[in-house]
Amino acid sequence: MTDTKREKVVLVTGATRGIGHAIAENLADAYPLVITGRSADQLNALKKKLNDAGGKVEAIPADLTSSDEIQALVEGAIRSMGRVDCLINNAGMGIFGRVDEIQEKDFRYVLELNLLAPYLLTKAVLPDMITRKSGQVINISSVAGLNGFKGGGAYAASKFALNGFTESLREDVKEFGIAVTAVCPGGVRTEFGGSPAAVRDFVLEPEDVAHTVRYLVDESETANTKLIELKPRRRPDFR
Ligand SMILES: NC(=O)c1ccc[n+]([C@@H]2O[C@H](COP(=O)([O-])OP(=O)(O)OC[C@H]3O[C@@H](n4cnc5c(N)ncnc54)[C@H](OP(=O)(O)O)[C@@H]3O)[C@@H](O)[C@H]2O)c1
Numbered sequence: 001m002t003d004t005k006r007e008k009v010v011l012v013t014g015a016t017r018g019i020g021h022a023i024a025e026n027l028a029d030a031y032p033l034v035i036t037g038r039s040a041d042q043l044n045a046l047k048k049k050l051n052d053a054g055g056k057v058e059a060i061p062a063d064l065t066s067s068d069e070i071q072a073l074v075e076g077a078i079r080s081m082g083r084v085d086c087l088i089n090n091a092g093m094g095i096f097g098r099v100d101e102i103q104e105k106d107f108r109y110v111l112e113l114n115l116l117a118p119y120l121l122t123k124a125v126l127p128d129m130i131t132r133k134s135g136q137v138i139n140i141s142s143v144a145g146l147n148g149f150k151g152g153g154a155y156a157a158s159k160f161a162l163n164g165f166t167e168s169l170r171e172d173v174k175e176f177g178i179a180v181t182a183v184c185p186g187g188v189r190t191e192f193g194g195s196p197a198a199v200r201d202f203v204l205e206p207e208d209v210a211h212t213v214r215y216l217v218d219e220s221e222t223a224n225t226k227l228i229e230l231k232p233r234r235r236p237d238f239r
Helices: 018-027 040-052 067-081 104-132 153-176 206-218
Strands: 010-012 033-035 057-059 086-089 135-140 178-185 227-230
Touching: 010 018, 010 067, 018 033, 018 040, 018 206, 033 040, 033 067, 040 057, 057 067, 067 104, 086 104, 086 206, 104 135, 104 153, 104 178, 135 153, 135 206, 153 178, 178 206, 206 227
Parallel strands: 010 033, 010 086, 033 057, 086 135, 135 178, 178 227
Antiparallel strands: none
16 A cells, blocks of 8 residues: 555445445555444455455445444444545345335335435544645545436435535535535446346446446546446447
8 A cells, every 4th residue: 555545534335246346456555444234244354355465455344224333334434544535335136116105114215324324424424624725525426316217216316316415515515625525326236126137238347336436436636537428338248
C-alpha cells in the first residue's frame, strides 16, 4: 500500500459478496478499508484474505435496516481507523412484482435498505467530512434508477430516489469539497435476487463495477464525476 493513499479511509457496505466484495478486493492494495455486511463469517474471511495480502482492513458487521447498528458501525469505523474519508453505499436488494401484488412490507424493506440506509450512513459520516472540508460519497445505484421496468415498482423507486438523493447531496456539500457520485450499472453477475446469475451475452462482472469505483476513489480532489451509467458489452464468447 502506498503511503499517500493510506491516508484515505474507505467504508464499503455490502462487502460480504457480489459487487461490494469485488470493490473491497480492488481497493485493498491502496486504501485502508472498513468492510461491512450482516454475515460476520464472510466479512472476517475477506478481512483475513486482504490483510494477509498486505491490506489494512477492519470488519464490522451491521444490519443496515437498523439505525442503531448504522450509528454503531460509523462509530466503530472512526474508532478503529480514525475517520471515514470515503463512504461507498453499495448494500442493496430487490423485491420484484407487479405493483398491486407486491407486499407493503416488502416495498418498505426495499426503500429502507436501498434509500434510508444510504441516507443514515451519509448523515453519520458527513459532519466530520464537513469539518475536514474533504470527503467522498459513492452511491451504487442501478440502470433501474434511470429507467423503470415491469415488476420494478419498489426497486426502481428506491434507485430513482437514491439518484435524486445523490444529486441533491452533491449540491449540499460541494462547497466543502466533498465529492458525490451515483454509479448505475446494468445487470451484474452476482447472487442479487437470491441465486447466482448465469453468464449471458450481456452481463457485467462485479469486478467491472469495482474497476469503475476504483476510478472514482482515485479521482483528484478537484473533480467530481456526477453519474456513471455502466453498460455491459457483448461478451467475447457470445460474439
Ligand atoms: N447485480 C446486479 O445486477 C446489480 C445491477 C445494478 C445495481 N446493483 C446494485 O449493486 C448493489 C450490490 O448488489 P449485488 O449484486 O452485489 O448484490 P448481492 O450479491 O446480493 O450482495 C448484496 C450485499 O448487500 C448486503 N446486505 C443485504 N442486506 C443487508 C442488510 N440488511 N444490512 C447490511 N447489508 C446487507 C449483503 O450482505 P449480507 O447478506 O451479509 O448482509 C451483500 O454483501 C446493490 O445496491 C444493487 O442494487 C446490482
